[in-house]
Amino acid sequence: MIRQLIKAAVLVAAFAGASAHADTFDFSYTFNGAGGLGGTITGSFQGTQNGQLVTDVSNVSVVFDGTAFNGPLFSGTSNSDGSLSYGPSAAVISFNASQNNFVFADSNDPQANGVTTAFLFNSTAGFTNAFNTNLLANNTDGDDATGQWSLKEATPVPVPAALPLLASGLGFLFAKRRRRAA
């Protein structure tokens, strides 16, 4: 009985935690190396998880093969008509990579003018690309979206709204245990 109650409390808390609100996510992508130099892109962003997808992407940071890009990065996506869209709701990022369509770039020009640093992953078109032209030769890479993709929440800590519910559940269990002991 107690075990069931604990499960219920955790589920309630977890349900509350999975609701739509901004979380921080860590990502990494290691190029397959067969079509390039095999570099690794890591970084983080804030976004809203909805099932397999994360949207409303903001506060992006990117590290190119261990070298952090210092500066603001805009998030966006490439559209089926070839245009680029930037803004919080544009980028689509998925846990299993199959629906990835995002651009992290240091310019939000629709034609990418002025871009010197970017990481792009377009599963639909079938390619990834990362470059930092300021660092030149070994800091560019790309493949056919066939490398190793990883996405996870940066801090899997329950959100504040779920804590009172969990506390009340645990309190109820504690009170019941005391009565039985008495």
Added chain:
Amino acid sequence: MQNSRDVSGAPARNTLLSAAIAAALLGAAASQAAPVTVRGTVAGSLFTPPVNASNPANSTASTTVASTYAGAKVCFDLNNNGACDANEPNTLTSATGSFQLTSATNANVIAEISTSATNNGSPAAQRLVLRTSAAGITPVSPLVPATITVTPLTTEVVRMMENNEALGTTGGATYANAKASLAQRLGVDPSVVLSNPASVTGAAQKAILAESVVLTNRFGFAAKMVDRADPSPASLKVNPSNPTAIQIPEAQQVAMNVEGIPRYDHIFVIMLENKATSSILNSPFAPHIDAILAANNQFTNYFATGNPSEPNYTALGAGDDFGITNDDQWNCDTTTTVNGVVTPTANYPQDLPLPDKNAPGLQNSPFTTVCNDTPVVNHNIFGTANLFNSATTGGLAWRTYNESMNPGQDARTDSIADTAVTAPDHVYAPGTLAGNITPVGSPTLTLPLPAGLYKTKHNPAMAYQNVRSAPEFKSSNRTLGGGQWDATLLHTSVYSVPAGYNTDQFGSDLSSGDIGALNYVIPDQCDDMHSITVSGTDSATGHSATASDCGGVGSGIDGGNDPAPDDKADNIMARGDSYVQYLVNKIQTSAVWQNQAKREAIVIMFDEGGATFNATAGTTFDKTNSCCGWVPGTSSSNPTNVHPLIESPPGSGNFVPDTTVQNYGAGNHGHGNSIFAVLTNQPNAPKQIKDSDAYSHFSFVRTLQDMFGLSDPEVSASYVNRSKYTESFIAANITNLPEYMGSADTHFDAVRPMSHAYAIASGFSEKQSLDESVINAGTTTNPPGGNAAGTVPPQLGPDGNQTNIWALHP
């Protein structure tokens, strides 16, 4: 919650969508300052060379398939030096040859293919650098890759742009024009010419792959020049004492212009027989050839290498006559008979099936196995490098086109007489044969096909066992139309006519383009000025009579020098002259020749002149009968210490005498000057150029190797036989070349490409063969319009200009 996914198994799909994105953004004005991202494939061809064994059972044909290069280093060549430098964005190609790359600025994209890279999974056969033009990259966005390919053909476009080549187009050598010109040259659509060959099909793919093989070899040679730090030709001009090392862009130009001989797509070598220069120049019996000489280019001091025909044709196939001094058939004395037992010698032909008089269809063949020369010389040349094997190893086709063969005959036998095949005598109305005042020929004379119109001694490929054993040998010896008996050749009673037999494959091949890079065009012995006995019955008289224009014996003093200028020895010259005009017209009106994006050339030459070599040793006769790789001296002396040189061990650069060639010193003594004309289809090529430097068949063989990119001037062994005998080679090997130890003129005695690189010294009178200067001087009258023999004056001093006769443009 977290997820990690290895997506390496996902297909590289939706390339079309990627392209669509790229295309959609094409119209968007990307900033010039924006980075450029490209993705594509390094592709080409995988060529498996033929195996050219002396036994057909051990020979295999070459194969070519589309391929991709894995592990190639791809970069944006920001400084256009043809190398991926440390600061240039670079990557490696995947197992499928694909790559993706971004650069801050657009530039040519190059692929450095080392021998550690693989070509369709096999180690790359040679290092090479392929390039694609920045002008062919349409920058879309650094975030939307532009799709490109890097292939030998994209490299050729870059090279053409850098050399300002785009024939067949207008507006200069822009990227679009160079691409269009290359497509026109290959006969494929411009939209596919620079594609990955694997994505193209049918005839277009075949043409692209064939070109890819040739270009891969040329660009491999360019990389070789860079790797060994050859001096830059451009730098040499500026700083001869301290030139810089050549780089890929310049090396790729040099690789297309080896020793000053530009690459041609096809050359047609029209072979004529036994006339000295003085016999042709200004002769009323050779008006067409003389007109061609006047309008085009000419080597005026060209020497044969032997006498009679066979040593010359043998030399034209591989730069040596191997001591042959007569016309014995290639299979003679390949058996010995002891006590009635016939035993094959080491030179026994291994051809399969061997032509045999007892075989069906060959009962009447004049095939003989008896050598007549004393001492015996081997006529069946084993295991020797030659132009034909070199061509196929380089991915190129060769042909001999032979007139008046018997339908169904084996090209390894002479043609035979056939009474079922007849032709009327040639009749010349007054005024049509050197001003004849009475008709020449009989309209009632019918001539059965004589024997020996086609002779194996006149086929440059015939002497070589490893050529006769090659899979392509049979199909490469083809028919040549225009003969006197063509109309009834298929009436033959002596052989079974093969289905679909074409008496003029040359004409068909000119239409289809299925010609060789190297084409020896060999008229029959009536149309080549040689002469044979052709007789028939004149129905008007009921008596036997001979043909009007195929009798007599070419003496070397025919034509205008002959005191009886309308005899049949002169008439055959007029006949040959007309046939040359027929051939030239046929070639020049073909689609191949008319396509100026292709580089086409015609050579009109004679196998030999008229000067004899067998004069008394030590006389001046023996000092000017040939040049350029010959054996100075006399055949009568037959020096036994003269041997061909072979590299031992292979690849070492060390040459030793090959003492296995019997009586070698009897050969390569020359037979005087003869006509050598060059015509090209290039509209901007120089015309009416004369090059009076001394050249020989060996020089021509060397020139052909340069023309088709088959050799490396820094590697003597890459040139066949005596074609490698440059001044430096002779000097380096003088202890093994006793024939040159007494040379007083190393330039005259040495081989060089026919590129007009040498300026004859002021005040120097060119050396002439004796039929030009001594033998016949004063012995004949000088008929109107003709030279007396010995009256072609030697040139004094340098040529009027030093323009290369083979040049494509001024």
